[in-house]
Amino acid sequence: MTATPQPVPFDAGRWHWTAAEARIEDHLGRRSLYLKGGIATADGVRCANGWMEFDIAFTGARGFVGGAWRVLDAQNFEEFYLRPHQSGNPDANQYTPVFHGIRGWQLYHGKRYCVPVPYRFNAWIHVKILFAGAQAEIYVDDMEKPALFIDRLQRPVEPGGVGVSALDFAPAHFSDFSFVETDTPPIQGTPGAPETPAPGVVASWSVSDTFRESEIEGRLTLGPDDLAARRWTRLAVEPSGLANLARVQGIRERNDTVFARTTVRSSHEQVKRLDVGFSDRVRVYLNGRLLFRGDDTAFSRDYRFLGSIGYYDALYLPLREGENEILVAVTEDPRSLGGWGIQARVEDLAGLTLGD
Numbered sequence: 001m002t003a004t005p006q007p008v009p010f011d012a013g014r015w016h017w018t019a020a021e022a023r024i025e026d027h028l029g030r031r032s033l034y035l036k037g038g039i040a041t042a043d044g045v046r047c048a049n050g051w052m053e054f055d056i057a058f059t060g061a062r063g064f065v066g067g068a069w070r071v072l073d074a075q076n077f078e079e080f081y082l083r084p085h086q087s088g089n090p091d092a093n094q095y096t097p098v099f100h101g102i103r104g105w106q107l108y109h110g111k112r113y114c115v116p117v118p119y120r121f122n123a124w125i126h127v128k129i130l131f132a133g134a135q136a137e138i139y140v141d142d143m144e145k146p147a148l149f150i151d152r153l154q155r156p157v158e159p160g161g162v163g164v165s166a167l168d169f170a171p172a173h174f175s176d177f178s179f180v181e182t183d184t185p186p187i188q189g190t191p192g193a194p195e196t197p198a199p200g201v202v203a204s205w206s207v208s209d210t211f212r213e214s215e216i217e218g219r220l221t222l223g224p225d226d227l228a229a230r231r232w233t234r235l236a237v238e239p240s241g242l243a244n245l246a247r248v249q250g251i252r253e254r255n256d257t258v259f260a261r262t263t264v265r266s267s268h269e270q271v272k273r274l275d276v277g278f279s280d281r282v283r284v285y286l287n288g289r290l291l292f293r294g295d296d297t298a299f300s301r302d303y304r305f306l307g308s309i310g311y312y313d314a315l316y317l318p319l320r321e322g323e324n325e326i327l328v329a330v331t332e333d334p335r336s337l338g339g340w341g342i343q344a345r346v347e348d349l350a351g352l353t354l355g356d
Contacts, residue, residue, distance in 0.1 A: 005053070005178040008042045015040050018074040020168055027173040028057055028124060033164070036171035041071050041163035047181040048159045051130040054177040056164075058084045060121045063170030066093070067129050070160035075101040075250065078155050079165055080129055080138055080148075088118040093147075095136070097154035100250025102332065106279045106298065106339035107244055108154070109308045115148045117141070124175065130185040133157055137187045149189030154244070195239035200346040202262050202354060204236045207248045210255035213331045216283065220290045222327065230259065237343065242277075242309065245330060245340040257331040260342050264326060266319040267351040274326075275311040277343045281331040284315060287324055291315055298336045309341050319352075 008014050010033040011024045019038025024031060033040060048070065058065055066081030077098050086092045095113045096104045117140050119125060128139040134157065138148040164174045197203060208230040216222070237243045245258055264272075276284065276294070284292040292315040298307040317324070332340035346352060 003180055003182050005180050007176070007178045008045070010174065010177065014043045015163075016043055017041070019166070021171065027175075028122070030124070030175045032057070032173040032175040034171055034173055035065075035164060035166040037166065037168035039068055039071070039074055039077070039163060039165045041068070041161035042177070042179065045162055045179060046159040047162065047179070048157055049132040049183045049185065050179060050181040051128060051185045052162045052177070052179040053126065053128040054164060055124040055126050055175045056082070056172050057122065057124050058082075058172040059170060060084050060087065061170035063172065064094070064167040065170075065172035066165060067127060067163070068165045069129060069131055069162050070155060070158060071163060072158075072160050076155070077160060078131070078136070078153055079103070080136070081165060081167070082119065082140070084119055084121065084170065088116055090114065090116050092117045092119070093140070095138070095148065095150050097244075099155070099244065099246035102246035102250060102337050102340055104154070104244060104246070104339040104341075106307050106336075107242055107309050107341045108339075113150070117147050130187050132183065132185050132187060135187055135189065135191060137189055146188055149187075151189065151191040154238070197237065197239060197241045198345060200349050200354075201241040202237065202344045204234055205243050205260040205262055205342065206232045207235045207243075207245060208232055208259040208261070210249055210251065210258055212255055213257040213281070213329075216257070216329055222285055222288050227259070232261070241343045241345060243342050245332070245342065251332060251334055254334070256334055257329055260328045260330055262326050263355050264317070264319060264324045264346070265353040265355065266321055266324060268321050270319055270351060272317050272319060272352065273314055273347040274317050275314045275345050275347065277309045277311045277313070277341075278328075278330060279307055279309045279339045279341045280333040280336065282342070283329040285327040285329075286317055287320070288327075291317070297333045298338055307336070307338065309339065309343065311343070311345065
């Protein structure tokens, strides 16, 4: 291993990209990579820990452009991108894991994952991303003070590629890329106390294989025959209580929905409040009967509505004595791909045992 930065010029023939548009061209006095709608990675580089840095230039148009590391393929990697159109705002940028091609900006939001930074347009901005274990630290323009410390990266720690990314909106130009592979990058931040799920949080779900949302449209009840052919995977929630369903699988052939299943054992017949957060749409069934439908798809209410996940909805469960099955159909809108998740908690645990 070496702590000497290894430059990888974009015109050196050492890059591979999967993108709608990518080309080498002169921009602002430099040879650069023009990238839109995809990801570019340096050939022959695989590291688990280290850092990468590059210069980026963009206009103020709506875009999502930045860097990617621990890249397994074009569908699975860690990512930090800048939002030029949100310059100076609390969501001027975003850390997100990418699982099966699905980003998680609706699931991972707030000051742990993004930070206000003003940008210079039509000028080169330097970005440096350090990563080791479960932590990362981001510098944007100011190389003396980190802009963001990420205390819990969401993907597994494993070797992968490094590179740059630009979603299918406004493009960006990149230049002067280099990387260092080392287990001890100079990260300044330190993790806080470990986060633990609050009492009453559903700790794990059984997640089905995917199917089309239209298959359950208008279904007020579901029986054993509706679930008999489904294949199930157990998914433990993150410390926040979130189950990122994209960890299990992606969307293929318009199959945009899964069931997430858990059980509640009640000592007697009673009604309990269940708080839920979801992205993007849900139908909640209790013992086969539809109780609730919710839609938090981005921009579904107005142009400012982002659909960020949170415990913003509640329903009341008429529980019978003994075991009760909660079945949640969760749909990820293919037009947004901003996060496929579910979280739930019971307000009062008296007389209840949660399980899956």
